Amino acid sequence: MSERQRIFVGDVQGCSEELDELIRRAHDRFGEDSEIWLVGDLVNRGPKNLEVLRQVRELVEAGRGRVVLGNHDLNLLRVAAGLRSMSWLDTFNDVLESPDFDDWFDWLRGLPLMLRSTLGGQDFAMVHAAVHPDWSLDELERRTRRAEARLGDGSRADAESFLGADPGTDPDLDTLRCVTSCRSVNAMGNWRSSPPDEMDPDFIPWHVEWSARNHGYGIVYGHWSLQGLHVAPWLRGLDTGCVHHGRGRRGLLTAWSPPPDEAEPFLSSSDHFWHIHARRAYYARRDAEPV
Ligand SMILES: [Mn+2]
Structure with a gap:
């Protein structure tokens, strides 16, 4: 039995027109027999967050889409729960002010943090940001x-108290934050969300340390637009901002669509990437404002 065509998509962040173009391209090329897997950060910074949520939920409910939670999606939940205040860069008011907001809150908190499957006989996981270098696929x-x-699984109040816990003493919250926001790690196994910088050479990209452990499973991820498209053995980083x-920068929505019959796609150098150009400069106006 052949596997369905899967199309892995980077961070959308409210760019509904570009996502719509991608969905249509996938449909024209593969018909109904394809699945769109999104790395999360469906919302924030972009113009049409509620519309993106609707587009993705329709795919998921039709059995043609899968998605994991990203840090911006969680930030929306945190703002709604009073655990975080809106930043001037946040644009998800359209979701917060939606009459269906409670339903969106529950839909988002029910999304997975990690999806696990196989591609061309290779095991892989999809997460939003990173996998801790020490973790096997089973541990993840x-x-x-x-x-x-x-x-x-619990009530909304349970979810809010979990999100408001101290990640230093709650290992489940540390896991949630690591897979949704990590960019760098040090040799002690500490992780942080900021990228490596010259001031602190102890911290290196999470995937450098992860690759050194030869785990032998693939990771599809997003979250790191400044790094851009990342193609390396076992790694496909798809956030091109x-x-x-x-x-x-030149904004692109990037997708990876390895043919289902390709052997060892995570070790292949074949190019099956799609790039949808951003419709306009989403940041032009905002850059004029003080940080
Ligand atoms: Mn992110």
Whole structure:
């Protein structure tokens, strides 16, 4: 039995027109027999967050889409829960002010933090940001399932108290934050969301340390638009910053669509990437405002 065509998509962040173009392209090329897998950060910074949520939920409910939670999606929940105040860069008011907001809150907190499957006989995981270098695929699954249950299985009040816990003493919250926001790690196994910088050479990109452990599973991820498209053995980083167009960069929504019959796609150098150009400079106006 052949596998369905899967199309992995980077951070959308409210860029609904570009997502719509991508969905239509996937449909024209593969018909109904394809699945769109999104790395999360469906919302924030971009113009049409509620519309993106609707587009993605329609795909998921039709059995043609899968999605994991990103840090911006969680930030929306945190703002709604009173755990975080809106920043001037946040644009998800359209979701917060929606009459269906309670339903969106519950839909988002029920999303997975990690999806696990195989491609061309290779095991892989999709997460928003990163996998801790020490974690095997089983360890990643065990940890994320526990964190997902804490966020999604109980009442909304349970979810809010989990999100408001101290990640220093709650390992499930640390897992949630690591897979949704990590960019760098040090040799002690500490992680942080900021990228490596010259001032602190102890911290290096998470995937450098992860690759050194030869785990032998693939990771599809997003979250790091400044790094851009990242193609390396076992790694496919897809955030090319569609929403950052106009900020001295060319914004692209990137997708990876390896043919289902390709052997060892995570070790292949074949190019199956799609790039949808950002419609306009989403940051042009905002850059004029003080930070
Ligand atoms: Mn992110």
